[in-house]
Amino acid sequence: MIVGNKKYSxxxxxxxxxxxxxIFLGREDLILLTKNSKQKLNNGTHIPDIIFRKKRTxxxxxxxxxxITALDRNHLYKALEYRDLYLIENPGSKVHIYxxxxxxxxxxxxxxxxxxxxxxxxxxxxxPSMIKNSIKPKTKTKxxxxxxxxxxxKNPNSIPKKAHNLSYINPNLKLxxxxxYSINEISSILNELPTSPSISFEKIKLYSIEDVTxxxxxxxxxxxxxxxxxxxxxxxxxxxxxxxxxxxLAKFILS
Numbered sequence: 126m127i128v129g130n131k132k133y134s135x136x137x138x139x140x141x142x143x144x145x146x147x148i149f150l151g152r153e154d155l156i157l158l159t160k161n162s163k164q165k166l167n168n169g170t171h172i173p174d175i176i177f178r179k180k181r182t183x184x185x186x187x188x189x190x191x192x193i194t195a196l197d198r199n200h201l202y203k204a205l206e207y208r209d210l211y212l213i214e215n216p217g218s219k220v221h222i223y224x225x226x227x228x229x230x231x232x233x234x235x236x237x238x239x240x241x242x243x244x245x246x247x248x249x250x251x252x253p254s255m256i257k258n259s260i261k262p263k264t265k266t267k268x269x270x271x272x273x274x275x276x277x278x279k280n281p282n283s284i285p286k287k288a289h290n291l292s293y294i295n296p297n298l299k300l301x302x303x304x305x306y307s308i309n310e311i312s313s314i315l316n317e318l319p320t321s322p323s324i325s326f327e328k329i330k331l332y333s334i335e336d337v338t339x340x341x342x343x344x345x346x347x348x349x350x351x352x353x354x355x356x357x358x359x360x361x362x363x364x365x366x367x368x369x370x371x372x373x374l375a376k377f378i379l380s
Contacts (some may be wrong), residue, residue, distance in 0.1 A: 126251070128257060129257070133193075133256060134193075135174075135191060135193050138191060138193060138256065139174055141256060141259040141260070142191065142259075143175060146177060147324060148255055148364055149251075149255055149259070149364065150187075150189070150364060151363070151365040151366055152177075152187070152364075154179050154180050154181070155177035155187060156179075156180050157175070158176040158177060158178050158186070166210040166211060171206065171207060171210055173189070173204075173207045174189055174191045175189035175191070176189070177189070184217060184218050184219060185218070185221075186211060186215075186219065186220045186221070187220075187221050187222075187223060188208060188211070188222050188223070189222075190203065190222065190223070190224050190225070191225045191251075192224075192226040192227075193226075193251065194226065194227060195226060195228045195229065195230055196224060196226035196228070196229045196230070196233055196237075197230075197233075198233065200224070200226070201237070204222045204224060204246075205222070205240075205246075207222075208220045208222055208245065221245055222240075222245060222246045223246075223247050223248075223249060224237070224246065224247070224248045225249050225251045226248075226250070226251055227250070227251050228250065229248060229250070249365075300314075300378075306379065308375045308376055309375075311379060312371050312375045315340070315374065315375065318340065322336065322371060324363075324368070329370050329371075330370065330371040331361070331363075331368035331369065331370055331371075332369045332370075332371065332374060333366060333367075333368055334349050334366075334367055337349055337374065340374070341378075350367075352377075353367060357377070357380070358373065358377045359373040359376075
């Protein structure tokens with residue numbers, strides 16, 4: 126699969142999925158079952174691409190089958206066979222299948238939708254943006270060059286502003302309409318609330334849309350999505366979900 130100017134093999138993308146299940150599967154609750162080798166089934170005759178388990182239980186398993194072309198019949202039924210074998214070898218377990226491919230043919234859509242309705246299979250279209258988001262940029266080490274010490278500029282996040290959107294704000298924030306706040310101050314207040322960010326991605330605290338509705342009273346999910354669409358509230362897409370960074374949420378409160 127070619128992304129930008131680089132060609133990625135199935136093994137490359139498998140590694141990215143193992144490292145970033147949130148981006149590819151939209152799941153934050155998974156742990157890789159085997160880190161150094163692949164899980165083998167039926168005495169080693171069947172080897173799924175990736176197997177995760179849920180963090181809080183060893184009985185719920187996620188099998189990932191990857192295809193960097195259009196999903197074919199072989200991969201579909203192979204994944205179903207892995208599920209059946211795992212259930213035979215591990216009675217009492219629950220298994221969910223994720224099929225990742227660049228596209229799906231019409232003749233396979235009916236079969237996949239049928240299994241999705243039964244609740245144990247999910248098809249996800251593999252996109253170049255998923256791979257781009259999962260790649261950590263390489264940092265080049267350069268020799269230090271002596272430069273004059275610049276006069277420090279004020280951090281825009283520390284410049285005080287008034288909180289204009291008080292009608293949308295949770296009373297627990299205890300904001301004073303007569304007082305000015307900086308973005309950093311609003312972020313600190315958000316940290317003290319019971320509703321915490323859903324995830325932390327690259328050291329950035331991210332709130333889901335559901336988190337924001339519980340933080341900002343008066344804003345429904347529909348209103349939040351409209352604000353994002355109108356670019357009044359900036360959001361980032363990870364997997365299938367939209368997330369708002371703590372800084373962007375603070376900026377919106379002070380907008």
